[in-house]
Amino acid sequence: MTGMLEIKNLHASVDGNEILKGIDLTIQPGEVHAIMGPNGSGKSTLARVLAGQEAYEVTAGQVTFEGKDLLEMDPEDRAREGVFMAFQYPVEIPGVGNTYFLKAALNAVRKHRGLQEMDAIEFLKMVRGKMKLVQMDEGLLNRPVNEGFSGGEKKRNEIFHMAVLEPRLCILDETDSGLDIDALRIVADGVNALRAKDRSFLVITHYQRLLNYIVPDYVHVLVDGRFVRSGGKELALELEEKGYSWLEGMAPEHPAAQPVGA
Amino acid sequence: MQTTETSTIEQFAAQDYKFGFVTDVEQETFPPGLNEEVIARLSAKKGEPEWMLEWRLKAYRHWLTMEEPTWANVHYAPIDYQAISYYAAPKPKGSGPKSLEEVDPEILKTYEKLGIPLHERAILAGVAVDAVFDSVSVATTFKEKLAEAGIIFCSFSEAIRNHPELVQEYMGSVVPYSDNYFATLNSAVFSDGSFVYVPKGVRCPMELSTYFRINARNSGQFERTLIIADEGAYVSYLEGCTAPMRDENQLHAAVVELVARKDATIKYSTVQNWYPGDENGKGGIYNFVTKRGKCDGANAKISWTQVETGSAITWKYPSVILKGDHSVGEFYSVALTKGYQQADTGTKMIHIGKDTKSTIVSKGISAGHGQNTYRGSVRILKGADNARNFSQCDSMLIGDQCGAHTFPYIDVQNPTARMEHEATTSKIGEDQIFYCNQRGISTEDAVSMIVNGFCKEVFRELPMEFAVEAQKLLAVNLEGSVG
Ligand SMILES: Nc1ncnc2c1ncn2[C@@H]1O[C@H](COP(=O)(O)OP(=O)(O)OP(=O)(O)O)[C@@H](O)[C@H]1O
Ligand SMILES: [Mg+2]
Numbered sequence: 001m002t003g004m005l006e007i008k009n010l011h012a013s014v015d016g017n018e019i020l021k022g023i024d025l026t027i028q029p030g031e032v033h034a035i036m037g038p039n040g041s042g043k044s045t046l047a048r049v050l051a052g053q054e055a056y057e058v059t060a061g062q063v064t065f066e067g068k069d070l071l072e073m074d075p076e077d078r079a080r081e082g083v084f085m086a087f088q089y090p091v092e093i094p095g096v097g098n099t100y101f102l103k104a105a106l107n108a109v110r111k112h113r114g115l116q117e118m119d120a121i122e123f124l125k126m127v128r129g130k131m132k133l134v135q136m137d138e139g140l141l142n143r144p145v146n147e148g149f150s151g152g153e154k155k156r157n158e159i160f161h162m163a164v165l166e167p168r169l170c171i172l173d174e175t176d177s178g179l180d181i182d183a184l185r186i187v188a189d190g191v192n193a194l195r196a197k198d199r200s201f202l203v204i205t206h207y208q209r210l211l212n213y214i215v216p217d218y219v220h221v222l223v224d225g226r227f228v229r230s231g232g233k234e235l236a237l238e239l240e241e242k243g244y245s246w247l248e249g250m251a252p253e254h255p256a257a258q259p260v261g262a
Numbered sequence: 263m264q265t266t267e268t269s270t271i272e273q274f275a276a277q278d279y280k281f282g283f284v285t286d287v288e289q290e291t292f293p294p295g296l297n298e299e300v301i302a303r304l305s306a307k308k309g310e311p312e313w314m315l316e317w318r319l320k321a322y323r324h325w326l327t328m329e330e331p332t333w334a335n336v337h338y339a340p341i342d343y344q345a346i347s348y349y350a351a352p353k354p355k356g357s358g359p360k361s362l363e364e365v366d367p368e369i370l371k372t373y374e375k376l377g378i379p380l381h382e383r384a385i386l387a388g389v390a391v392d393a394v395f396d397s398v399s400v401a402t403t404f405k406e407k408l409a410e411a412g413i414i415f416c417s418f419s420e421a422i423r424n425h426p427e428l429v430q431e432y433m434g435s436v437v438p439y440s441d442n443y444f445a446t447l448n449s450a451v452f453s454d455g456s457f458v459y460v461p462k463g464v465r466c467p468m469e470l471s472t473y474f475r476i477n478a479r480n481s482g483q484f485e486r487t488l489i490i491a492d493e494g495a496y497v498s499y500l501e502g503c504t505a506p507m508r509d510e511n512q513l514h515a516a517v518v519e520l521v522a523r524k525d526a527t528i529k530y531s532t533v534q535n536w537y538p539g540d541e542n543g544k545g546g547i548y549n550f551v552t553k554r555g556k557c558d559g560a561n562a563k564i565s566w567t568q569v570e571t572g573s574a575i576t577w578k579y580p581s582v583i584l585k586g587d588h589s590v591g592e593f594y595s596v597a598l599t600k601g602y603q604q605a606d607t608g609t610k611m612i613h614i615g616k617d618t619k620s621t622i623v624s625k626g627i628s629a630g631h632g633q634n635t636y637r638g639s640v641r642i643l644k645g646a647d648n649a650r651n652f653s654q655c656d657s658m659l660i661g662d663q664c665g666a667h668t669f670p671y672i673d674v675q676n677p678t679a680r681m682e683h684e685a686t687t688s689k690i691g692e693d694q695i696f697y698c699n700q701r702g703i704s705t706e707d708a709v710s711m712i713v714n715g716f717c718k719e720v721f722r723e724l725p726m727e728f729a730v731e732a733q734k735l736l737a738v739n740l741e742g743s744v745g
Contacts, residue, residue, distance in 0.1 A: 076702055087700075091694050094716065095715025096714070
C-alpha cells in the first residue's frame, strides 16, 4: 500500500546551501508523525518544501501526495489538494479581515474540489462551530489576519484556519512554542478533535510535553538535514532525557556532527 | 426666430471662410488651432451670452502670458496646443463605433470582468445608440424627483443659459480664471460639464452622478463642473465610472469648483479609469485637473474621495479652502500606477478660519514601472486658531522597478496649530503571498486582497456600490503585476 505522503531521498537547498540531505518518510492516512531535532537542523525547511515555498530548491528526490507528484504543483494547488501548514511565524496581512480571508481560502479550496461556494450565512455558522473547537475569541475573527495578535493568538489562529479548511495532511511547525500551558492544552484538544482516519499529521516540536497531548504514532529525529533515528512515542521521552547530543554523532559523513574532541 | 438663427449661421460661415476655416457641418468639429476667433466661434456655437465670451477671452489672454508648469514629478513630450481641436461636440450619431464588435476587445473584456451590463457597455464604449434603455427612464424619474426638492442638476451649458446669475456669482470664485496654466486654458475653452445647486436646508435625496446625466456624455476634454451647496444643504456627487472610457482625446484639463456655505456638506467621489496607454507606455490620457472646494461659512464640510487607476499621467490636487470657522476638509485618495503610468497627486488644505480641521489619507500603489508621487500642502494661516491637521501617506510597492515619492509641504503661521503626520512605505512581501497561497488563494487574488486591505480606509469613504466597483477595478488593474 502506498502512503498518503511519500518522501523519497529528498534533497533541498536555499541560496546554494544544502539543508535537506536525503529525507525518506512515508505517512499513512490517519497517522501522526512527530519530528524533533536541534535548531537549524532543517525541520521548517522540510515543512516549507512540502508546502511549496519558492525560495527552496529541490535538488533531488520525489514527493507524492495521494499518488500525485506534489513537487510539480503550485503552492495554492497543494493547499487545495489538502496540504496545510501551520506556520512557525504566521505573517500579518493588514487590512484584510480574518473572516474575509478564510472565506476566500475556503471557497478556493471548495471550487477546486468541485463544490459550490459557501454563502455568507452558512459560512458564519460553520466558522462559529470551529471557533469553539479552538476556543478562539470572537474578536479575532473580525480583526485583520494576525495583525497585532499575540504570539499565542497567532498560533491558535493557525489551528482555527486548519479546522475550517479541513485539510488531509496537517503540518504543524512548532505550533506549541509560545503557548502558555492552558493554550497548549486547548490547541492539542483542537488537533485531537480533528484526528480522523483519513487525515494525517506531521508535528514539528521541540518539546516532548506537546506529545503527551498529541500522542504520535512515530517520532523522527532530524539532525543536519537527515533523520538519524525513528521510533515510537518513547523516543521523545528518551530524547528529553538524553538531549540531542546523544544522537548527533549518528549523523553520518558530516564532520561538524562529530562530538567535539573525538 | 428662424431668420435670426439662419443669419447667425450664415454670419459664422462667412467668418469661417474669412479666417480660412473649413466648416464640416456633418462633423461639427473645428479644425485644430487656438486663437481668439476660435474661442468666439466656440462660444457662439454654444449660444453663450456676451459675459461668458468675455470671461473666456480674459482667461485666454492671461493664458498666453503663462508658462506650462514643470514642477510636477511627471515626464511627457511637449503638448502642441495648436494641434488640438477645441470644438468637437456634440458628436453626431454614427461617429463612434457602430456596434460593440467595433470596440477594442481588451476594453470589452474589462467591462465583462467588472460585471457591467451589456447595454451599459455599449454606452461606455461610445457606441451610437438611439435609446438608452433603462437609463432614459431612470434619468427622467431622477430629474423629476430633484426638481421637487428645488435642486438644479444640469449641464454647464444649460446652467449658463438658464441660471446665469448663479453661474456668474460662483464660477471662478474658487478656481479663478488665472489660477494655473491648465485651469486658465480650461476657462478659455471649456466644452461642458455639470452644474449642481442645492438650495438652503435641502438634503439631496440621492447620489448625483454624471453617469445618469445622459446629455453630458462625451462632454469632452475641457470639462468644467460647479457644485454649490447653500446653507445647511447636503449633496454627494459621484464622478466618473469604473469602466475604461473610450476617448480619442489625449489631453484632459478639467476644472471642478465646490462651494459649501454655512453648515453645508459636499462629498465628492471620483473613480478615474481613463485609458492608461499600452504596456510600452504608448498613448494614454494626460489627466491635468484642478479641483478645489471652499468651505465658505461656519461648520461647512468638503470631502474629496478619489480612486485613480487610469490615465498615462495624472496631475491633480483636490483641495479645500477652510474659510469658515469650524469647517472641515477631507481628502481620501487611492492612486494606482502600473505599466509606465505616472501620477503626481495630493491635496492642499488651507486653514483660514478658527477651529478648522483637515484630514488627509493617501494610499499610493506602484507596480511595474509605475511612478507614484504624493504632493500635499497644509497651510495654517495667522488667524486660524486651534487648527488641526492629520495626514497619513502610505505607499505600497509591487516589484522593484516602480517608485513612490512623498512631498509633504507644511506652512504653519499660528502657534496653536496641531499637526500630525504619518508616512509608511511597504512592499507586498513574498511571505504574505506565500501565506495566502498556502491557504489555497492564488497569487493574483492574494495581491488584490492585500492591496484592497491597504486601501480600506479610503474605500470606506466611498458610497457602497462605488466601493465594490473600486475594489473590482483594482483587482482587474493589478492582474499580471506580480509573478
Ligand atoms: N532563506 C534562507 N536563507 C539562508 N539560509 C536559510 C534560509 N532558510 C533556512 N536557512 C538555513 O537553513 C537551516 C535550517 O533552517 P530551518 O528553519 O529549517 O531550521 P529548523 O530546524 O526549523 O530550526 P528551529 O528549530 O530553530 O526552528 C538553518 O541553518 C537556516 O539558517
Ligand atoms: Mg523551525
